[in-house]
Amino acid sequence: MAKAVLMQGNHACAEGAIAAGARFFAGYPITPSTEVAELLAKRLPQVGGSFIQMEDEIAGMAAIIGASLAGTKSLTATSGPGFSLKQELIGYASMAEVPCVIVNVQRTGPSTGQPTSPAQGDVMQARWGSHGDRGVIALSPSSVPECFTLTVEAFNLAEKYRTPVVLLLDEIIGHMREKFVMPDPASLTIVNRKKPALPPGEFLPYKPEADGVAPMPGYGEGYRFHTTGLVHDYTGFPSGSNAVTHELIERLHTKITNNIDDIVKYEALELDDAEVAVVAFGGTARSAYAAIESARAEGIKAGLFRPITIWPVPEKQLFTVAEKVKTIIVAEMNYGQYVGEVRRVVCGKANVVSLAKWNNDPITPNELLNAIKAGR
Amino acid sequence: MKLKTNVKNCKGCGICVEFCPKKVLELDEVGKIKVAREADCIKCGQCELRCPDYAIFVMRDKK
């Protein structure tokens, strides 16, 4: 039995990557994510993997896509400005369907913003940051142990659906130290990308199977396949066809949306009889736990809906909550990003209130409690 | 046969015509490669070496 240790979220993320089977990291130092890189610089070579500090954020993203195509599970870590710089290539990974994980320990923006304070400034950037249309997966852990499990989950989803997966941390979760017990590796579910069953010559590298995802060979396996960021047909080669373009871009969405029940994870707390629901994720959910407890102690029927999968939005589950409660309070450390999504999803079934805060301080339990009382 | 052409690949740039030391090659009426005087070919390989489109090959004797 592994013993309990104090560990910070960024380190748990790095350990989760190792446990998921990641053996390559490329990135660039940026606060408040740097500890992910620092720990992996030490841990990866210990397990036969490779770490490289690149010349910039873009190069870090490029290198992990290259390594993943070659056949190695790969990740990078960054924060707001670096996440912006990586966007073109995150889109490349979507288009070329290259599994990879991007850890983004968010900050307040725009620009250099506030590098050392908690914020959740990139909720929308995670969804819409790269140009064009694509489906995305983004997960947001609320504790140190969850940094570990969701990093494993991020790799599993990336491998299963051949897509970049974003881990949206915030500085609270990334830098907080908490009790952590390393899970028994045998207890973890590890998903690896599907390999082609057909031999080279018969195999079409971008022909999806029933789940919307094509098997993926690695380099040196004799498939000699071509990868491009251009619109491409099943062969992987560029195509100018309207039908091919239509089908490919649609599939980049539907391979996510058609499998949404497999992808989404959420936590529902005290919602059965709730009149007021708080929607909160990441570090903000920590204050929500306390606020709900206080509210319940005062006899107020409040509950928490915590999307663990931020993207795609757990729409069905959120709608069900909206049908039962009077008010939904969306608490987030930004100017109000996810609240728009919640409003879209609940379609007026409940009163949606934004509790947005972007002044470097976390949203406190008291602020949430007051909002709950006002929303009754 | 000393020269083999692949007219499908030819874009009519004229490089082979210009570099042929024996004036063996011409562009035809639609601007594609034509072997006009094959008898004069000395198999120097300039055309094949310089063709950017892989449209002309010198037939080598099998070793």
Place this chain on the structure above:
Amino acid sequence: MEELLVKYFRPKLPHIWCPGCGNGIVTASVVKAIDKLQLDQDKTAIVSGIGCSSRASGYLNFDTLHTAHGRAIPFATGIKLVKPDHNVIVLTGDGDATAIGGNHFIHAARRNINLTVVVFNNSIYGMTGGQYSPLTPHRGMATTAPFGNVDRPFDLCELAKGAGATFVARATTYHANLLADLIAKAIEHKGFALVEAITACPVSFGRQNKMGTPANMIKWQRDNAVMVEAMAKMKPEQLEGKFPIGVLHQAEGTEYVTEYQKVIKRAMGSGE
């Protein structure tokens, strides 16, 4: 060439390049070099960026990767680190490698990572229709330099050498056999290897700069490129407008991936 087409090209010809474009000659030289060295086709990756030259990867029968503009070298870096026994060859252009990808270029050279980088230098952005690149000559004409190019160009080979590359060579499409030999040497070299291939863009560069037919552009290469060994014996007045070709720099140096493999050995030995 015919046998090489069958063995190393995908059945996708004719290629997209314009009539008289030298990219086909450079690509043939790459293939000749690969054939000369009898590289394992399943252990050779071809990585390219964006631009005319970067379309070359799609025609070649290897694991091929057409990346994003300027980023071929960092993509290749990722591949090389996880597949140290693979030959990783980057095919890129002057704009791709030295403008948007310039930072990656110098840092890969600095690391002396074992990549072979062939820069198709046609002195212009061809695919977008003739804008000046960092290798367009000073006072050269471009659609974005209608009064002549104000920028001064890089000497790409000097840049690579200064940045730490341990193999630097240049040839032209006129010197196609030399080009193939230099690419073969570059692949064999253990470290960051640059081959600058001077190639003609008759449509987007030649036309604006009144360089005549594609054949004339190749003759310009013939008349202005001088073997570096011969250059040393020439008088300054003979060197006017001339540029050196051949192996311009070769040095021993610690190679990145080899060195990192030692790190892995040390780290695995120590455990935790």
